[in-house]
Amino acid sequence: MTDTPARQANPLVTGSEIARLAGVTRAAVSNWRRRYDDFPTPSGGGVNSPLFDLAEVQAWLDRQRKGQEVSADVQLWQVLRGAYGDDMLGGLVDVARLLSEGVAPEKLPADVVRLARELAESGGAAEAVSVLAERFTESVRRAGSDQVTAPRVIRAVRHFAGEVAPDATLFDPACGIGSLLLAIGPEQGVxxxxxxSDARRAVFAQLRADLTGHTDVGIVTGDSLRNDRWVDLKADLVVCDPPVGEPDWGREDLLLDPRWEFGTPSRAEGELAWLQHAYAHTAPGGRVLMVLPASVAYRKAGRRIRAELVRRGILTQVTALPSGTAASHALPVHLWQLRRPRTLGDAATRVRIVDLTAGDPDGSLEPTAEQMAEVPLVDLLDDAVDLTPGRHVEDSHRDYAVEYQTLRRELTEQVRLLAELLPTLVAGDGPGLPDGPTVSVADLARAGLVEYGDPEPVSISDQLDTDYLQGFLRSAANTRRSTSSSGTFRLDGKGARIPQMDISEQRRYGAAFRALQEFEERARRVVELSRDAATLARDGLGNGALAPDS
Structure with missing residues (x-):
C-alpha cells in the first residue's frame, strides 16, 4: 500500500507569503493582523510562525482591495505545502520527476500536476525546478536549520574557488539538494x-542537475564517511558544506581508515573527518574548499590535525566570512582551503589568513590589505595551533617597533615616579606606639566620626584623617585580627583599633600612608608594563619585526 501525503481543504500560507501576494512587506502584514479584527485567524503552525488559510486570505485581500494576482510559482508552492505538509522535499522530488519524465507520480495531486505544467510551459522546466529549490532553501532558512547550504555561503565558495577549467572534475561529498555542487564552474564540460546520505535529497539533486542543463553529473546515495561510493575518484576541486556537531560520524568503525592521513579525528571533531575525506579525493594540484564552524580553528581536540595540515604545507588559506553568512545563525563561519602538492617542493610555505567578519555578508568578498595576512608556517605552529583569522590579521598589522618604544618610554617614566613616591621614613619611637592609647573603629562609628564604606570605613569628621584611619587598619595587628583561618580577609569592625593622636599627627601619618598606597598602585602598573614589554619584545624578535640595536 503506497503512502499518500495528507491533504488539507485549502493550502496554508505564512505571513511572508501573504506579503508577497499583496506586494507589501512582512511588517505590513503584521500590522494588518493588529489593526483589522476581520483578518483571518491562523489555521495552523505555531505562535511564532502561524499559517493561514489561503482562500480566506485571498478573500480578505479582495475585500480590502489589497490583493494582486498570485503567480504560478506561489500557487504551486502553496498547494504543495497543503498536500505534503512537512514532507516538502518529497513533494519537490515528485514535481521534479513530473518535469523530467513527463509522467506524474501516482501520489502527486492533480492541482499540483496542473500548476507545475503551467509553470514549466511559461518559463521552462529549468526555471520551475530552480524556483522550487530557492523556495525550499528559504523555508529551511526561516525554520533556523542548516540542512541546506545558504545562498551567501554558496556565493563565498564560488568567489574563492575562482575560475574552474571546463574539463575539471568537481566533487561534493555532502551535496544535499545540489545547490553548492551545481553553482561552481561552467554548466557544460565540467x-x-x-x-x-539522504536518498530524497540525492534524487532531487540529480533531477535538478538534469533539468537545469548540467551535463556529466552523477549523484549517489550513501554516507560518505562510512560508505564512500567514490573510492577511486580524484577531483580537481572538492567543495563541501558538511554536517556539523555530529559526534556519531563513525569514528569507532573507521579508526584505521587510510583517509586519516593527518591524524584520527576525535568524536568531537567530525568536521576534521570530512576535511580529510575531501582531501583524500583530490588529484595532485587539486584543491579543497570546505565551510567549517569557527570553533574548528581553535578546539583543543583538533590541535594535532591542524598542526599536520600546516606543517606539511597543505593548508593554504583560512577565511573568516562575514557575520550573517550562514542561514541559521549570525555567527561567522570559516572557509578553509587545502591544496595537494604536485611535488615535494610544491607545498605551501605560508598560510593566507583573511578576516572578513566586520564586512557586509552581501558586500564585496575581496579582502583589503588590512583584512589579510601571509603568515609563515612556523608562526602558526605554537602549542595551540589557533588558526582564528582575527588573531593573526591583527598581529600582522602591529607596528612592533613603535609599540615597543612607547612601552619602553612609559615603563621608564613609571619606574622614575615609583622611586619618588616611596616616602622618606626615619626611626620611630620604638614598638610602644601600638601599646599606647587606642580607640576601636566601633567606638568611632558610635561617636559619629566614621561610617562604613566599601570596602573600608571612612572619616566623616574633621577630627579624623581618612588616610590615617585606613593606613592603621592595614597594619599587621589589625590584618591578623581580620584574617580568618582560611585566609579570607574581612574587616573586624569591633576588634580593629587605631592609635589616638591629635589631628596634626594624624595628617603626618596619613600623608605617609597615602604615599605608600600610591606606591603600591604604581608598582602594580610597573609589573603590568614589564610583562607587556617583555612579551612584545620576545614576539617581535621571534617573528623578525624587532632586532637588537647594533
Missing part, C-alpha cells in the same frame, strides 16, 4: 560528482 564533470560533477556528488554523494548525499
Amino acid at each position: 564533470r560533477r560528482c556528488g554523494q548525499e
Whole structure:
C-alpha cells in the first residue's frame, strides 16, 4: 500500500507569503493582523510562525482591495505545502520527476500536476525546478536549520574557488539538494560528482542537475564517511558544506581508515573527518574548499590535525566570512582551503589568513590589505595551533617597533615616579606606639566620626584623617585580627583599633600612608608594563619585526 501525503481543504500560507501576494512587506502584514479584527485567524503552525488559510486570505485581500494576482510559482508552492505538509522535499522530488519524465507520480495531486505544467510551459522546466529549490532553501532558512547550504555561503565558495577549467572534475561529498555542487564552474564540460546520505535529497539533486542543463553529473546515495561510493575518484576541486556537531560520524568503525592521513579525528571533531575525506579525493594540484564552524580553528581536540595540515604545507588559506553568512545563525563561519602538492617542493610555505567578519555578508568578498595576512608556517605552529583569522590579521598589522618604544618610554617614566613616591621614613619611637592609647573603629562609628564604606570605613569628621584611619587598619595587628583561618580577609569592625593622636599627627601619618598606597598602585602598573614589554619584545624578535640595536 503506497503512502499518500495528507491533504488539507485549502493550502496554508505564512505571513511572508501573504506579503508577497499583496506586494507589501512582512511588517505590513503584521500590522494588518493588529489593526483589522476581520483578518483571518491562523489555521495552523505555531505562535511564532502561524499559517493561514489561503482562500480566506485571498478573500480578505479582495475585500480590502489589497490583493494582486498570485503567480504560478506561489500557487504551486502553496498547494504543495497543503498536500505534503512537512514532507516538502518529497513533494519537490515528485514535481521534479513530473518535469523530467513527463509522467506524474501516482501520489502527486492533480492541482499540483496542473500548476507545475503551467509553470514549466511559461518559463521552462529549468526555471520551475530552480524556483522550487530557492523556495525550499528559504523555508529551511526561516525554520533556523542548516540542512541546506545558504545562498551567501554558496556565493563565498564560488568567489574563492575562482575560475574552474571546463574539463575539471568537481566533487561534493555532502551535496544535499545540489545547490553548492551545481553553482561552481561552467554548466557544460565540467564533470560533477556528488554523494548525499539522504536518498530524497540525492534524487532531487540529480533531477535538478538534469533539468537545469548540467551535463556529466552523477549523484549517489550513501554516507560518505562510512560508505564512500567514490573510492577511486580524484577531483580537481572538492567543495563541501558538511554536517556539523555530529559526534556519531563513525569514528569507532573507521579508526584505521587510510583517509586519516593527518591524524584520527576525535568524536568531537567530525568536521576534521570530512576535511580529510575531501582531501583524500583530490588529484595532485587539486584543491579543497570546505565551510567549517569557527570553533574548528581553535578546539583543543583538533590541535594535532591542524598542526599536520600546516606543517606539511597543505593548508593554504583560512577565511573568516562575514557575520550573517550562514542561514541559521549570525555567527561567522570559516572557509578553509587545502591544496595537494604536485611535488615535494610544491607545498605551501605560508598560510593566507583573511578576516572578513566586520564586512557586509552581501558586500564585496575581496579582502583589503588590512583584512589579510601571509603568515609563515612556523608562526602558526605554537602549542595551540589557533588558526582564528582575527588573531593573526591583527598581529600582522602591529607596528612592533613603535609599540615597543612607547612601552619602553612609559615603563621608564613609571619606574622614575615609583622611586619618588616611596616616602622618606626615619626611626620611630620604638614598638610602644601600638601599646599606647587606642580607640576601636566601633567606638568611632558610635561617636559619629566614621561610617562604613566599601570596602573600608571612612572619616566623616574633621577630627579624623581618612588616610590615617585606613593606613592603621592595614597594619599587621589589625590584618591578623581580620584574617580568618582560611585566609579570607574581612574587616573586624569591633576588634580593629587605631592609635589616638591629635589631628596634626594624624595628617603626618596619613600623608605617609597615602604615599605608600600610591606606591603600591604604581608598582602594580610597573609589573603590568614589564610583562607587556617583555612579551612584545620576545614576539617581535621571534617573528623578525624587532632586532637588537647594533
